[in-house]
Amino acid sequence: MQKYGAKQISWEKFTKEQLMAKYPEFILNPGEVACCDNNGGVLCADKALRAVQEQFQRMGGVIQDAQKVKHIQPGQVVRVTTTSEIYEAKNIVITAGPWAQKVLSPLGLELPLKTLRINVCYWKEKNPGRHGLLQNFPAFLGVHLNGEEHEVYGLPCQEYPELVKICFHGGNEADPEERELQTKPPQIPDIQILCNFISKYLPGLHPKPAVIEQCMYTNTPDRNSILDYHPLYKNIVIGSGFSGHGFKLSPIVGKILSELSMGKEPVYDLTPFSIARFKTPSATL
Known part of the structure; x- marks a missing residue:
């Protein structure tokens, strides 16, 4: 130890x-x-999010789902127009995930964000239950493997009975509206990397995925998040670019964004997460 x-x-x-x-x-x-x-562990995303939402509602919060943002009008009072309503507030926080660029561009802010469609793969044991392979399956991250650097991660059975989740930490650039676009596995390089990984390191699993789903990453060039004010509108706070590792940081990120939205001095040094760190022509106003 x-x-x-x-x-x-x-x-x-x-x-x-x-x-x-x-x-x-x-x-x-x-x-x-x-x-x-x-000390490592696994967060159950659906359960955690549901618990937070329920607590938020118990405290008087209102959740408005399934409303696409059409326009944000900055000013002393910010007006947000959606497909269903018009909302006004003195301060807003924008956490638009893979749609961040589409929401922020009309506000004059171009950030070097790249949206990636990630293949989420689930794998089946060759001889289910015979050797108890999946009973003690750990969460893992493989980096330097077989002489190459590939970030492959895995999680125990949770979402599908008798299937483990093993994915490639990366993907192909795509429009967020194309999240559910299906492509045959042989045409996807990262799935072939996973098949090779399974064959070499986990031979007790079938070397072809049993289920393939999609999710989206919103990556920054340095893989650090953006937690900052809009450069021109200090009552618009932005949280974006979590690069595939944002959920586990949600409690502290929520605290930081709430402090910024209330005009409080952040407890932490936010320099690594500032918009100003991007010195490229694509990050201009």
Whole structure:
């Protein structure tokens, strides 16, 4: 057992033999090692979001779903026009996900955001239940594998019975309206990377995905988020560019965005998340 960093995070280093003793479903190449974060875990996104929304409503909040934003008129009072209503507020927070660029461009703000369509893949055990492969399946992230650097991550069975979630942390640039666009797996390079990964490191799983779904990333060039005021309108706060790793940070991000919207001095240094860090022609007003 070792401790790492100022927070003294507990972690372990496993050789090939040690990893297979703990997680026999994994096979490493000679010389490869695995590190285990003993404090790691899995967030159930649907349950967590539902709990927050229910608490928000109990405190008097109102959620208006399924309303597409058509126009935002800046000013001392910001007017937001949707397909159903017109809302006015002294301060607003824009967290539009993959639609951020489409919402922000009419406000004169061009940011180097790239929307990616990600293939979310689920894999089935070759001999379900026979070896209990999925009973002790860990959350994992593989980076340097087989001499190449690919970010592959996996999660235990949760969404589909007897299927584990293993995905490539990256995708192909796409319009957010094309999220559900289906493409045959052989034509998608990242799925082939996953098939090769499964065959080499998790041979107890079928090397072809049983289910393929899609989600969207909104990436910045440095993979850091944007948490900042609009450069011209200080009553418009922007949260964007979470680059595929934003959900787990939602509590602290929500605190920061709320502080900005109320004009409070942020508790944290937000320089790494400022709009001003983008010095390219595509990030101008």
